[in-house]
Amino acid sequence: MAGVDNVGQNGLSYVDQLKKLQEQKKPDEVTGKQDLKQEDFLSLLTKQLSQQDPFKPVSNDQMIAQMASFATVDGIGKMNSQFENLNSSMTSNQALQASSLVGRDVLVPGATGVKKDAGSMAAMVKLPQSIDNLIVRVENEVGQLVRTFDVGAKPVGDSRVEWDGKDQNGNALPAGKYKIKASGLMDGKNNEFEVSTYANVNSVLLGKGDGNVLLNLAGFESPVRLAEVLEVGKA
Incomplete structure (x- = not known):
């Protein structure tokens, strides 16, 4: 069985001919892709067989290797294609499971949360070590300090804090966005700590083909x- 010469009569190598063939392929009218299909490789192989130098045939092993590459x-x-189908199926399954979160509170990164009418607002503070007194400050949407209160001693790890929704004088504040900040003395220095806030899930969305489920x-x-x-609240 004759093989395929690495360089055809036109002086182009096998790889160069592949590149030339791909450049000549017209873009798909829908996707705009220029992918070479298996029949393109076989067409090129047939063409090379007809143009090979009969005095310099390539071994059968090289021929088999090319067929194996096809x-x-x-x-x-x-x-x-199978992975794409699997990803789509997994995303749909995630969205179905996430639909059970509608109406529930979830903990998400970020110190800014939303206070409901005549309601409180909860947050989670991540402490790198235990401290004697955790201080919480609440700012409104324009950055004005509306409340400061002491939480007391807290152990290392995540500590839940809750603001009753009132200002320093005990007056209930309107609904809206508020920012929770937490600080405390650690090794003799005042430190700001990472804060996450709770929010209520309104609906679930599928991502734009990227496999993500959005809330x-x-x-x-x-x-x-x-x-x-980071956490899902109790139903």
Whole structure:
């Protein structure tokens, strides 16, 4: 069985001819892709067989290797298609499971949260070590300090804090966005700690083909990825 010469009569190598063939392929009218299919490789192989130098044939091993590469390319294409289908199925399943979060509170990164009418607002403070006195400050949407209160001693790890929604004089503040800040003495120095806030889930969205499931949160302009949720509140 004759093989395929690495360089055809036109002086182009096998790889160069592949590149030339791909450049000549017209873009798909729908996707705009220029992918070479298995029949393109076979067409090129047939052309090379007809143009090879009969005095310099390539070994059968090289011929078999090229045929094996065709099968590998075709197999990879099918595998990619199967992975896309699997990803779509997993995303739909995640969205179905996430739908149970609608109406529930979730903990998301960020110190800014939303206070409901005549309601309180909860947050989670991450402490790198235990402290004797945790101080919480609450700022309104324009950055004005509206409340400061002491939480007391807290151990290392996550500590839940809750603001009753009132100012320093005990007056209930209107609904809206507020920022929770937490600080305390650690090794003799005042430190600011990482804060996450709770928000209520309004609806669930599928991502734009990227496999992400998004949550629309009450009072938030942009959705949050399900993967970012740190905790789910009790039903």
